[in-house]
Amino acid sequence: MNTSVSERILALREQIDSHNHRYYVLDEPSIPDAEYDRLFRELKALEEAHPELVTSDSPTQRVGAKPIGGFAEVSHELPMLSLDNAFSAEELRAFVKRIGDRLKDVDTTRLTFACEPKLDGLAISLLYENGLLVRGATRGDGYTGEDITLNVRTIANIPLKLMGSGWPQRLEVRGEVYMPKAGFEALNEDARARDEKTFVNPRNAAAGSLRQLDPSITAKRPLEFCCYSTGVVEGGSLPDSHSESLKQLREWGLKINPEMRVVEGAEGCLEYYRQMEQKRGSLPYDIDGLVFKVDDRGLQQLLGFVARAPRWAIAHKFPAQEEITRLNDVEFQVGRTGAVTPVARLEPVFVGGVTVSNATLHNMDEIARLDVRIGDYVMVRRAGDVIPQIVKVVTEKRSGDERPVELPDHCPVCGSEVERTQLVKRGKSGQQVSQGAIYRCVGRLACQAQLKQALIHFVSRKAMDIDGLGEKNIDQLVEREMVASPADLYRLTKAQLLRLEGFAELSSENIVTAIDQSRTVTLDKFIYALGIPEVGEETARVLSNSLGTLERIRKALPELLTWLPDIGLEVAHEIHNFMQDEHNASVINALLELNVKPIEPGELAAQLQGSVTFADLIDKLNIAGVAKTGATLLADQFQTLEALLNADEAALSAIPRFGSRARNGLLERLADQLWCERAIALEQQLRDFGMHWESAVERPKQSLPLEGETWVLTGTLEQLTRDDAKAKLQALGAKVAGSVSAKTTAVVAGEKAGSKLAKAEQLGIRVLNEAQLLELLASEGQAL
Structure with a gap:
């Protein structure tokens, strides 16, 4: 082979990559299209003549993969969290104030924020290793996404190889794939010409294009990528500020938003908001708001996260699009917790890119506040550009024939009484009871609506994951009184299912098998499946990872639960009350008796062991006038709870700096036997x-056997699900990653293991098959 051919191919690639960067990222094309086409054709011809010189990062390799049968799952090594929203200047200022409350020594009026438009597209993650694009993934649920590598390779402004030098060995870039307005209009115009269905809005078009199983279809769609942050960074570093990190990514060939600015304080953010609100209509792409992030990455680390969102960033949404339509009726729906909720039935109207015929009215208090009546003309808004809601009544259009909305006295499904909930506010001065905004059917599982919704939630993929039991099947099971609680699902037989409409031999066998397989489930999924009010996936995961066993969760007092991460007193009471309820306890007991076996981490989380001091306990006991300082004084004085409970006024008066209000508050508590x-x-x-x-x-803390190790699962496991294997490894202290790197400790390879196994062997990383994994788990007390 002539060396000059190899050199010419490399030179052409560098030229084309440079022109791509100027055209797609900088929007500054430097040569005519015809000249670009000539260079591309020359490169393609040389590579066809010398296929041994073709590499994956060549500009000619963006398209060419065959259609795939489906998307593989990708576990995000660092979760792709959501952002909290602000819808007003007051909420934005409150966000900045919260930051100031946590960063006591920081002047929030001078605190710098990185500001940029919030693109209305699909969030994705790009992983580069040694400068080469190796994986693209969707955000998914924030923890697990889909592998869309072949599709993202077709997007012209995503570099297959980073430009320049100095990039980290592993660099995860996060951003938004979107469709510019002009490209969206051209796509729909072409669809209309072909008499095909058009897309409703650019976001749907972008999402649909990115999830095509045939990458050649994605390649034909006018998609663009804009990065807004990073995830995993290994073997290198980024600048100390968010804005400078993005500028560094731009130097490496990635597009950042040209509207990005750095401002000071809440007022700087609001001024940027006003500017962008005026500019919104003229932008070449859709945005649904702005994102404000604390620019200093060190301060970001100090601020940290809540369960699902960073404390250092917020999305300030623009006012949603609004339209006027007629309210034809109000119907009442019953949810799985018994909440009786009014739903507006509207004359269909096109709002924010979709046709809306239903809208939320939240509750009867909201109906009274709006003074909404059946027959009114109302203003409908897609709140947060997602949930349609009625925001105003157009009273000048009233004819006098409108009818008031009346709450039914009895449940529209089961006829049981409807009661208004009570709000209990608990504090050091006792508890205060007030009327809640929610009305509930008291029929519990005797109400088919509650039972159906509870079962639909119980069998859902993120809960017990019982495939085949869809809404229609559950309707039949409930209506024929074959199932009266979640436990009854585990008593179903194939013969019973065959009596139902639409069930055949195979489908009945499959459902019985799916039910049987669900008997083994991780503890967090089991807790989530129970449908405890206010307990979502994150809180269920906190309960499982923190307390370790179902027994502890069932026994935990509300005050103890508030020592767990991100669990407040009201949610703690919901959990405790649910677990102490006689009916709920009987359902859980029945599930356990039917051999439903939650996989438990077992041990209390290491950070909780011995973590509560005597002063912490005193502070948690809600003594009027006794805050943390007073609790510390009492702990130092009495040393034990027994001594504190036997204290008298003289002993309390002798404590320096322990005031009369605190003393009287404690004496009042000591006189209360129940307290x-x-x-x-x-x-x-x-x-x-x-x-x-x-x-x-x-009980001195002991390190877990796999603590500090990173494991990777690949291929199909026969005896364990991926989630089960992951949970068991995590219970032993391992971090379970989604990709193989030099830092990987071991790889578990099941059937049809692919590139991860090959990379592990290439790097000389320990590889275990499923049998070896099960042997290891058994030796550490994590057997099936």
Whole structure:
């Protein structure tokens, strides 16, 4: 082979990559299209003549893969979290104030924020290793997405190889794939010419294009990518500020939004908001708001995260599009918790890119506030550009024939009474009861609507994951009184299912098998499946990872639950009340008796062991006038709860700096026998769980056997699901990653393991088959 051919191919690739960058990223084309086409044709001809010189990062390799049968799952090594929203200047200022409350020494009026438009597209992750694009993935649920590598390779402004030098060995770039307005209009015009269905809006068009199983179809769609952050960064570093990090990504060939600005304080953010609100209509792409991020990455680390969102960033949404239409009727729906919710039935109207015929009215208090009546003309808004809601009544259009909305006295499904909920506010001065905004059917599982919704939630993919039990099948099971609680699902037989409409031999066998397979499930999914009010996936995961066993979760007192991450007192009471409810307890017991076996981490989380001090306990006991400082004084003085409970006024008066209000508050509590018993019970539970301050001495912490190790799962496992294997490895302290790198400790390879196995072998990483994994798990007490 002539060396000059190889050199010419490399030179052509560098030229084409440079022109692509100037055209797609900088929007500054430097040569005519005809000249670009000539260079591309020359490169393609040389590569066809010398196929041994073709590499994956060549500009000619963006398209060419065959259609795939489906998308593989990708586990995000760092979760792709959502952002909290602000819809007003007051909410934005409150966000900045919260930051100031946490960063005591920071002047928030001078605090810098990186600001940029919030593109209305699809969030994705791009992974580069040694400068080469190796994987593209959707955000999915934030923890698990879909592998769309072949499709993202077709997007012209995504570099297959990073430009310049100095990039980290592993660099995860996060951003938005979107469709510019001009490209969207051209796509729909072409569809109309072909008499094909058009897309409703650019976001749907972008999402649909990116999830095509045939990459050649994606390649024909006018998609663009704009990055807004990074994820995993290994073997290198980025600048200390968010804005400078994005500028560095631009130097490496990735597009960032040219409207990005750095401003100071809440007022700087609001001024940027006003400017972009005026400019919104003239932008070449759709945006649904702006994103404000604390620019200093060190401060970002200090601020941290809540369960699903960073504390250092917020999305400030633009006012949603609004239209006027007629309210034809109000119907009442019953949810799985018994909430009776009004739903507006509207004359269909096109709002924000979709046709809306239903809207939320939230509750009867909202109906009273709006003074909405059946027959009114109302203003409909897609709140947050997602959920349609009625925001205003057009009273000048009233004819006098409108009818008031009346709450039914009895459940529209089962006829049971409808009661208004009560709000209980608990504090150091006791508890205050007020009327809640929600009305509930008291029929519980005797109400078919609640039972159906509870079962639909129980069998859903993120809960027990019982495939085949869809809404229609559950309707039949409930209506024929074959199932009266989730536990009854595990009593169903094939013969019973065959009596139902639409069930045949194979489908009945499959459902019975799916039900049987669901008997083994991770503890967090089991907790989520129970449908505890206010407990979503994140809270269920916190309960599982923190307390370790179902038994502890069932026994935990509300005050103890508030020591767990991101669980407040009201949610703690919901969890405790649910677990203590006689009916719920019987359902859980029945599930356990029917051999439903939640896979438990087992141990209390290491960070909780011995973590509660005596002062913490005193502070948690809600003594009027006793805050953290007073709790510390009492702990230092009395040392034990027994001594504190036996304290008298003289002993309390002798404590320096312990004021009369705190003294009187404590004496009032000490005279309350029920309070004293509750305090004793809480301390005993801290001992039983291993959270008591003495537990750190009695039970020294031990490192988990796989602590500090990184494992990767690949291929199909026969005896374990991926989720089960992941949970068991995590219970032993391992981090379970989605890709193989030099830092990977071991790879578990099932059937049809592919590139991850090959890379592990190339790097000399330990590889285990499923049998070896099961042997390891059994030796560490994590057997099936």
